[in-house]
Amino acid sequence: MPRYSYDRLSAQDNSFLLFEQPGLYMHVSSTQIFELGPLETSEGGVDFEQIKRFIASILHRIPRYRQKLQWIPYENTPVWVDDPDFELEYHVRHSGLPRPGSEQQLKKLSGRLMAQHLDRARPMWEMTVVEGLEGGRFAVITKIHHCMIDGSSGVDISQILQSPSPDHHIDENPPAFIPRPAPTGRELAMDSLSDRLRLPLRAVRGFREFRRETENLREEISVRARAVRNTMVAQNQPSSQTPVNGEIGPHRAFDWYTTPLQDVKALRRALECTVNDVVLTIVTSTFREYLKRRLVDPAELDFRVQAPVSVRRDEDRGKMGNRVSAWLLRLPLEEADPLDQLAKVRETTLKLKESQQALGVDTMMSIMEVMPSSLLSLGARSASGSVNTIVTNVPGPQFPLYLLGAELREMYPQVPLLQNVGIGIALISYNGRIHWGFNADPQYLPDLATFVELVAHSVEQLAAAAQVKLTPPEAGGLRQAQAEGKAPRKTAKPAKARREAPKKASKKAPQKPPGDASPPEAAG
Numbered sequence: 001m002p003r004y005s006y007d008r009l010s011a012q013d014n015s016f017l018l019f020e021q022p023g024l025y026m027h028v029s030s031t032q033i034f035e036l037g038p039l040e041t042s043e044g045g046v047d048f049e050q051i052k053r054f055i056a057s058i059l060h061r062i063p064r065y066r067q068k069l070q071w072i073p074y075e076n077t078p079v080w081v082d083d084p085d086f087e088l089e090y091h092v093r094h095s096g097l098p099r100p101g102s103e104q105q106l107k108k109l110s111g112r113l114m115a116q117h118l119d120r121a122r123p124m125w126e127m128t129v130v131e132g133l134e135g136g137r138f139a140v141i142t143k144i145h146h147c148m149i150d151g152s153s154g155v156d157i158s159q160i161l162q163s164p165s166p167d168h169h170i171d172e173n174p175p176a177f178i179p180r181p182a183p184t185g186r187e188l189a190m191d192s193l194s195d196r197l198r199l200p201l202r203a204v205r206g207f208r209e210f211r212r213e214t215e216n217l218r219e220e221i222s223v224r225a226r227a228v229r230n231t232m233v234a235q236n237q238p239s240s241q242t243p244v245n246g247e248i249g250p251h252r253a254f255d256w257y258t259t260p261l262q263d264v265k266a267l268r269r270a271l272e273c274t275v276n277d278v279v280l281t282i283v284t285s286t287f288r289e290y291l292k293r294r295l296v297d298p299a300e301l302d303f304r305v306q307a308p309v310s311v312r313r314d315e316d317r318g319k320m321g322n323r324v325s326a327w328l329l330r331l332p333l334e335e336a337d338p339l340d341q342l343a344k345v346r347e348t349t350l351k352l353k354e355s356q357q358a359l360g361v362d363t364m365m366s367i368m369e370v371m372p373s374s375l376l377s378l379g380a381r382s383a384s385g386s387v388n389t390i391v392t393n394v395p396g397p398q399f400p401l402y403l404l405g406a407e408l409r410e411m412y413p414q415v416p417l418l419q420n421v422g423i424g425i426a427l428i429s430y431n432g433r434i435h436w437g438f439n440a441d442p443q444y445l446p447d448l449a450t451f452v453e454l455v456a457h458s459v460e461q462l463a464a465a466a467q468v469k470l471t472p473p474e475a476g477g478l479r480q481a482q483a484e485g486k487a488p489r490k491t492a493k494p495a496k497a498r499r500e501a502p503k504k505a506s507k508k509a510p511q512k513p514p515g516d517a518s519p520p521e522a523a524g
Contacts, residue, residue, distance in 0.1 A: 004187060005180040006070065007080040009147060012322045014078060016146035017069075019418075023250035025117045026146045027124070028154060029414035030428075030437070031110045031254070036136050038168075038405040046131040046138040047404075048094045050170070054404055055092050055127070057171040061160050064148055064320045065091075066177060068123050072188045078147075079188065082179035083123055093128045100134035110141055111254040114414055114439065118145050137409070146416060150322040151394035152310050154413075155428070162401035162408060170404075239388050240301040243294040244287075244422040244444045253448045256412040257436040257455050261398075261429055263463070263470055270466040271339075273346050276393060278462070279427060280305070280349070281342040283391055284331040285458035288341075290451055291333070298333035305331055306387045306418075310394075327352050328386060338462040390415050390424040400431050412437040423451070 009017075016026040039047045059065050068083040097105050109130065118124045124145035131138045149157065183191070239245075267278045283305065288298045307327040329352060332344035392415050401408040413426035414437050422444030426437045436455065440448050463470050 002183070002187070002191075003181055004183040005082070006183055006188070007067075009078050009080065010321060012324070013147045016322075017078060021419075022117075024248050024417065024419060025115075026416045027114075027118055027143045028146050028149060028151075028416065029110070029114045029141065029143045029439075030154075031106065031256070031412045031414070032140045032142070032408055033106075033133070033410040034138055034140065034403055034406040034408050036138055036406060037166075039138070039403070040136070044099075045096070046129060048129050048131075050404060051129055052088065052092050054168075054170050055161070056088055057174045058160060059088075060175045060177070062157060062320075065123055065125060066179075069120055070182060070188070072192050073185045074189065075192060077192070081182035084179040084182075086123065086177070086179075090122065091126055093126065095128050095130045097130060097132035099132045101130075101132040102134060106130065106133060106139055107254050107256070110412075110414070111252045113141050113143065114254060115250060115252040118143060124148060138406075140403070146322070148320055150310070150324045151308065151392060151413075151426075151428070152323070153320055155394060155396050158411075159397060159401065162403050164397070164399055164401060166402045166405045166407070168402065168404040237386055239304040239386050242291060242296060242301060242303065242388060244291075245388055245420050246422060246444060248417055248419055248422065248441050249443050251442055252417075253440045253442040253445065254412075254414060255438045255440075255448045255452045256410075257438070257452050258410065259434040259436065259459060260470075261432050261434050263459070263468075264434060266468045267462060267466055270468050271342060273342060274349070276307070277342060277346045277349055279393055280307070280329075280331065280345045280391065281338060281462060282455060282458045283389075283425060284333060284335075284341045284345060285338055285461060286451065286454045287331060287389070288333045288336075289454050289457070293450075301333055303331050303333050303388045304328055304386060306390045308390075308392045338458070338465045342462070387418060387421055389421055390418065391427075392425070393427045394429075396428045396430040398429070398431060411435055414439045417441060423448075 020026045036046060039050065041047055064080065066083055066086045067080040069078045070081045071078055095109070097109070113126075113128060118126065125148065126143045128141045129138065130141060133139055144154065144157075264275055264278050268275050271278070287303065291298050291301070305328075307329065309325045309327055311323050311325045327349070329345075329348050332341050332348075335341045335344060392413075394413070396411070408430075410433075411428060411430055412435050413428045415424040415426040417424050417439060423438065423440040426439070428435050428437075436452075438448060438452060440451075442448070445451055460470065
């Protein structure tokens with residue numbers, strides 16, 4: 001029996017380390033806003049020491065938070081080992097805004113923190129508690145490297161760090177952290193060599209198991225082969241260059257927007273599509289209008305989005321690491337009518353489900369488990385030229401969460417940028433609202449606030465076209481969508497096929513987006 005212990009990273013987890021380069025860091029972040037509640041100090045600040053004691057008391061439930069990377073010699077392949085020098089004070093930090101701190105100041109602070117790398121010599125996560133936010137609130141900005149989590153496992157962690165009940169208790173006697181011995185470089189190298197020698201036997205066993213679990217072996221292999229081929233073809237076709245794409249710099253801008261979940265569900269019901277189709281249509285309309293303002297003709301663009309798709313199974317619940325595939329789809333920016341946009345988006349997503357592109361990515365990642373890191377790195381970088389933006393949508397808990405009795409009101413996610421991708425859009429649903437987080441390189445989106453305004457305008461346009469009424473935000477602070485009776489058209493048909501009634505309804509939409517009137521479309 002070996003006297004040491006370690007966990008090997010999967011090929012997908014490792015890919016996020018290999019993709020990283022100076023100024024382009026692969027950590028997942030979020031900005032969470034809480035009411036001060038019982039954490040308010042007598043001076044109006046936040047009880048940071050109590051938060052730190054609470055984090056210390058639950059770390060045994062997240063073992064990866066006290067592990068760091070170690071590298072197998074010659075292979076450049078990482079493993080997780082316990083960190084004997086773990087210091088909680090390095091990872092849980094205290095900051096503040098000049099009171100009364102505004103949300104705009106919080107966004108700038110979030111952007112600065114997101115632009116800073118995580119130290120690979122330590123466990124790869126940080127949490128910054130920010131006091132001084134106006135309205136009796138404070139914020140927590142988290143950073144976790146993507147090699148540790150995907151969106152779903154991030155939600156699982158949030159429900160460990162927070163409670164569904166305002167009642168709180170800190171365990172003053174948590175299990176002691178006793179680091180397991182880490183292997184030496186020589187021991188890692190010998191283990192890796194032994195593992196590779198056993199690879200053919202493992203492959204035979206894996207094939208036998210795959211055969212036992214597969215009803216039609218020939219058909220399953222054929223489906224996976226087609227999915228891999230379609231995925232490789234899609235990833236090797238370069239997308240159009242636009243003003244939001246280029247070599248990514250070291251700085252980040254962060255902004256956010258909130259949509260009531262009921263609004264989106266009402267749109268989904270009225271248009272008989274998925275929530276993801278609604279989100280992608282809103283994104284399509286936003287990019288179309290934004291690129292027109294940048295004097296680019298949307299009709300001439302092959303504009304593509306990468307949309308991560310979770311492939312977690314029930315047995316993967318609560319596990320760290322990545323269990324995610326991705327869709328690569330073209331957005332119909334040439335369509336001006338939101339219902340025509342939705343029709344094409346839905347047609348594309350149905351074809352992607354039929355072609356099982358997500359299965360292709362998942363199969364490719366399984367194959368890469370036995371490939372050298374150099375080939376894995378090459379594959380990850382080559383795919384970035386086929387993408388213009390990222391849109392990830394993660395379902396979160398639909399009930400309030402509390403940090404030591406302080407209610408979590410808002411949580412805005414941040415997806416890391418890829419090379420050549422100047423803006424990434426992340427969404428998470430929480431307690432009746434969908435929170436949008438926009439992470440951008442300011443050299444490509446110097447007016448990120450305008451982009452966010454266009455998202456809000458796109459929601460209004462789609463709602464008007466679908467005859468869905470959005471109640472005003474001042475009604476309790478949450479808009480609840482209400483369909484105006486039964487819409488005469490349930491599906492997103494092309495605009496030319498619409499009847500007169502929907503045409504009249506669409507006139508209720510704002511005639512132009514916020515800000516200056518859009519310039520005429522011009523070739524970019």
